[in-house]
Amino acid sequence: MMQDTSEHIKYAEIARALKAARQRKGMSQQALGERVGLPQSHISKIESGTVDVKLSSLIELARALEMEFVLLPRQLLGVVESLQRGASESELYTRLEIETTDALKKLGDTVSQLRRRYERSDPDGADELKALDSAAHELARQFVPQQYAQEVRHILTTLNNPLRALRNLQELESDIGHAANYRTNLNEQFAAIRPLRLRLQQIRNAAAHGAHERASPQMPAYRLDEEEDNA
Amino acid sequence: MMQDTSEHIKYAEIARALKAARQRKGMSQQALGERVGLPQSHISKIESGTVDVKLSSLIELARALEMEFVLLPRQLLGVVESLQRGASESELYTRLEIETTDALKKLGDTVSQLRRRYERSDPDGADELKALDSAAHELARQFVPQQYAQEVRHILTTLNNPLRALRNLQELESDIGHAANYRTNLNEQFAAIRPLRLRLQQIRNAAAHGAHERASPQMPAYRLDEEEDNA
C-alpha cells in the first residue's frame, strides 16, 4: 500500500538489512526459518522484498538476529546511522551508564577489601562477598545498559547499610561480650546482601546476552527472594 | 505469529509510539488516515495493537509522522533510547574516551600527592604541579574527545619519567652531598613537564569549546615549546 518511491526504497532497505544481519550471523534461510517458525521459501521472499511482511513477523525475525526494530524521530536517523557505521558502535555509552559503571567498580573494590577481613573468621561470608565482588566487576567491565542503570544504582544504595554494618561488625570481632548478637547480626547482613548480589548477577547475564532478554522490570527477582527468605 | 511475551511487549510499544507521535503532532486519527490513505477505524485498530499491520503501512504511517522505522543491533538500543529521551550526542562516549579519562584522573591524583611533597621546598615547582593537576582533572571532568585520546595517552606516557624522577629527587632532598646536581635535575624535570601541561590545557580548552573546534593534530604545541626552551 505504499504510495511513493522513497517508501519503496525504505522497504527494500529493511529487506536488505534483514538479509545482511542473517548473513553476519552465518545463518541459512532454512535455519532462520526454523528459529522463527516460517518456511525457508517465505524467508527468501521477505529478504527479496517480494512480500509485504507483517509487523509480528518482523519483530520475531529481528529477535532471532539479535536486532530490534525501533521507531525513531527522523532527525535522529543520521546520528543512528553513524552509530551503526561506527567502528566502536557497540562501545558508545551514556554518562549515566559510565557513572553507574564507575560506582560498580568502587563497590567491587570496597567489597574486595571487606572480603579479606572476613576470610579467616567467616569463610562462608567471605565467599558471599567474593561473589558480589565478581558480579560487580564483571558487570562494570561490560557496562551497565541504560535501562538497568537506575535499578543498579538502587541496588548500590541498598547495599550501603549492610556493607557498613559488616565493617562495623568486623571491628567488634575481638569483643567476646557481643558473641551472640554478633553472629545474628552478621547473618542478617549477609541475608540482606545475597538477593542483591543475585540480582546483579541476573543483570550481568542480561547485559551479556542483550539488554532486552528479560521482559519484566516490575518486581525484580531480589524482592521475590527477600519474601522467600522471610518465610 | 508472535511466540512469546517479549515480542508482544515490543509490538505494543510500537503501537504506543505511533499513537504518541500522532498526538505530539496534534493530528486526529481522521487526519492521519487521510494522509496515508487508511480509514480512521483502521488507524484506531493499529494504535490499539489489535491489527498486525504490514510493513508498507507502517512505513507510510511513520513517514507521515516524521518518524523512521529502523532495524538496529540490540547493543545500540540503550544509546538510541537515550538519544530519543533528549540526551545530546555529546553525552555519548567511546570506550577509549572513558579509559583515557580514567587515566587522567589517576594522573591528577598522583600529581596532587607529589605537589604536597614539594610545597615547602620548591614553591615554583609546586605551582607547576598544581597547574598540571588542575588541567588533568578539568579535562577528565568533561571527557577526552576521541580525536585527542591517542595524543593524551602519549602525553601521560611521556609524563611518567619526569614524575618518577621528581619522586626520586624528593627522597634525595635531605642528601646535602648532591645539592648541585639536585637543583639542575629538578629544573630539567619541570622543564620537561611544562610543555606537556600546556598541551593538556590546550586540549582542555578545545574540549570545552566543542571537540571539533581545533582541526590540526599534527605538531602538538608542546614540541614547539620544547624547541623554544632549548634556545
Added chain:
DNA sequence: AAGAAATATATGCTTAGACATATATTTCGA
C-alpha cells in the same frame, strides 16, 4: 448540560500474508 469532535467497534468484501510442500536454479566447496 449539550453538542461536536474524536475514537472504538461492528459488518462485509477482496486480496494477500502465512504456511505447507515441491521443485528449479544458483552458489559453494572439494
Added chain:
DNA sequence: TCGAAATATATGTCTAAGCATATATTTCTT
C-alpha cells in the same frame, strides 16, 4: 567438474489485513 547446500520460484489453502461504511462510545469544548 560435480555434488551438496542454499536460495528462488511455483502451487495451493486458510486466515486476516486493508478498506468501505456505519454506528456506538468517549472525550472535549463551550
